[in-house]
Amino acid sequence: MNLDRRDFFKFVGSSAVGLAFTPVPWTLLNDSSKWSQNWSWIPRLQKGELRTKFTTCTLCPAGCGVKARCVGAQPVGLAGVAAHPSSRGALCPIGLAAHHQPYHPSRVRQPLWHGKAVPMEEAVSRVRQAIAGAEVAIWDPNPGRARSAVYRRFAAVLPHAVYLTAPAPEGAMLRTLGQMFEKPVGELGIDLESARTVLSFGAPILDGWGTPGRVLKQRANFRLIQVEPELSRTASLANVWLAIRPGAEAALALAIGHVLTRENLVDPAVVRNAADYREYLEMTAAYQPENAAAICGIPADKIYETAREVAIGGPVVVIDEGAQGPVAGLNLLFGGAGRTIVKRGGRAPQPLLTRKKPLSDSVFRGSCEKWLSDTSFCPEEIDNGSIQVLIAAGAIPWDRFEKRLAPKAVVVSLSPWNDVRADAVIPAPVAVESTMDVPAPFDARTDMLSVAAPLSEPHPGVIDPAAFLAKIEPSLGTVEDAVQARIAALHRTRRGSVISYADGSTKRLSEIPTPEDLQKNLLAGAVWIDDPPTDPVFPRFSLSANGQAGHALSPARTGWRAVHGLTVSPILSKLYQESGLRDRREA
């Protein structure tokens, strides 16, 4: 038969009609929509068993308990641990996204020398070459940890090396206070739970001070008086805001002292214990509130009101961001010694941090002692231009080191994050990839210790800073050994209790048979807290000591303020870019 074009078109058309009565168009529609859901760049959800792992956050010194929800081995969400005695279930915005850090786009995944990737062996040999015969400084931004002993050991083993660190700035006031007593009192802590008034001179009490969870849990129990020049968050949330002129804090403190002493608001026991009460009276003579008002910018009647209310309002703790003597001394005047300011630990008093003495990592003493270098310095105590090689176990505060570096100094950063000013960057594991012992934060009532277990496997290209140093100096030993030694020394004390994160159960340390058991307990998510001191009574003190100013900003700040020295998850854009809640310039 002859088929022509018309037939062809008829055939095609009828096929199309017929096709409409087949599943073809309908399944194609359905399937192409499903196809569009499965393109390769669309993220897939993981399937797997949900597990809960417990650890401790190491992004800042507060050391909050962490409950991690994991799919298999991968953490997918973090929350606080209600059973933790100080963090009380809280995690700050930075800690809540800690599990993102392994994948941060700025993460360095292989050693860099002058910005170019080099194999690990080459990096090791270059650093070894640089160190040979040079003046070396090793900078530890997080002192008081087991790995600090390894760094100290490194400084002790090299012929011309010094271990540099800086005490946490928030602890400055307690250190100042400690020096006001006639006899050494050891480490001091803050019993916030006993305080009914908190008189804060510029400290961000409600915005990342101390262990944030602890402060917020106690908030309803104390009246907060914030003395600050500007309306900070804490000031706007405080019960009372005293808008002081900057720099006039000491004057206000002395004015308050004036009111207390002249109006018989000082406990007789305090008067008895103050060795220089008469000198203090003389010192405060000129600081009548009427005079002080002109200096502080706070009306005299407000000063009277504050001093009187605080004196009769129950236990007080005075917190000074600046660690000035007169302000810190108010704690003693208000009778805080032994009530809101407490001694930590029941052992013999430990020497405080001074220039020539080692840090009081007291639980260490047993097996690390022979490796503890006698000297630890702050960068400011090093001569200008004298550091030829700087090895930094973390972020480098360039403003503190610039002048100390010799002209052709080699700077090595052992850190997960890039630093373009450093000569070498050796990639370190991020917080959730590391095992790290966490000592008590500066505000803790008693001594504490937890050991953060890693939540993730470290990226294959990274190396623990201590392990890198061990490649150069094999006699150093490992961080694992140092942590074990610390736990063993702790176990020997037989003091205190271990609180487990998973269920809040408490065991006396003496009930834990071996150091290995203690280590297992701690790594599973637990914190050791010390018993109250066996000798809580404080010796006599001087009110008119000058105290020491806190050092310049060091990276180890707590809570939200830790963001200053950290590379945080990109999700923090919710706070400072996608909303107006935080100002990026804070960070």
Added chain:
Amino acid sequence: MPRTQGQARYGMVIDLDRCTGCGACMIACAVENNVAPGHAQTNQRNGITPIRVFQIENGETGASRRSAFLPVMCQQCGEHTPCVSVCPQQAVEIDPATGIVHQMPQRCLGCRYCMAACPYHARYFNWWDPEWPAGMEKTLNPAVSPRMRGVVEKCNFCHGRLHAARARAAAAGREEIDPADYQPACVEACPAGAITFGDLADPATEAARAAHSPDAFRLLPRLGTEPKIYYRSNRPWVRRAGEESRQEVARG
């Protein structure tokens, strides 16, 4: 009167005297709900923050100036939800069993009519496909599916956690969930414990009791949306702030 079984009215009471504006709730929400980090072009108008904390002030100056922080998420309006009534796709509806206003991004066609209708500006549009840095998609929460560009999303009271609570209850042979098993991420994360979550229809819950206290208030009550998010504060100026819209506050 005990509520009918299976008819919960989940709501919250947020204590503005406790909120310190830390933003932990915002981050916990983003982590729980697989909200991607902002990129170079995201800003306060086009970012995605299912819960967002605002700072409000008492309007005074100098030493009398005070501020407070106001976390705002979908207010879970009552029967007369503006968004449900305008959606052409029925992509949002009130769940009769829980009272939660469910936003279904999978049904949404992205007309954003609901965003215009919502008086609380609690709805967010995915202007871009979500993008995570390489490898970070491994940290996605498997209980919540990510959304593509072109759809609206909002707070759903962490439906992934409700699913988990239901599964737990079913494992024990129960139809009703144990309230302790169901807590949205923001509630769990708040370091100050400022958010109380619970069934407002059950008078025995803390949330229901707090919602009926004299210093509790809701946002824009004159609109008749009957939201299930209550706020409370001892401070009269904070309570009054709930009655004004942001434009009114800005005008002073």
Added chain:
Amino acid sequence: MKNHRGKFVFAAGVLMALLAGWRGFPLILYQQTQQPVDFSHVVHQDKAGMKCEDCHTFRDDGTFAGIPALEKCAGCHAQPMGASAAEKNFIATYVTPNREVPWLVYARQPDNVHFSHIEHVKLGKLACERCHGPQGKTDKLRPYEQDRISGYSRDIWGHSMSRMGLRPGDGKKMTDCESCHQERGVARAESCLACHK
């Protein structure tokens, strides 16, 4: 005489289309693949005396293990339990190198679907066979027919291209869930986010 050629051509076109659409199309749309391991449910049921829930377990929190991870199989099969080549192959390819078996899941749903096995099994009292067919009684796993375009199994659309006369459990699209829910009057799934995530 009237020329009926046009009608003939028309009818031919329709017929060809119908044939291609109903018979030919499924053949090219679905790609047949075998499961990576020749697993026999019957052997495990009879010889090992196992029930569904021994491997397809519900965890304490109510989540469903689905197809078991290698760990479960390796628990018994660290050494060969029988004499079959399939088992030897399995041990060599997966158990020894500790590789997860890339099972092809017939009932795999998109990521935005939340199907809670425990609610259906424990509260809904559904038998596994109701949705998964008599899997437990098979000696060989049936081939996985993958839709080349969507990537999902043919089980989702169902084996009837017209979607008419589907056996219960054959077809796992949303309409299939809906019709079963309607039949049984289940009030629990009244809202979208009850089953979606």
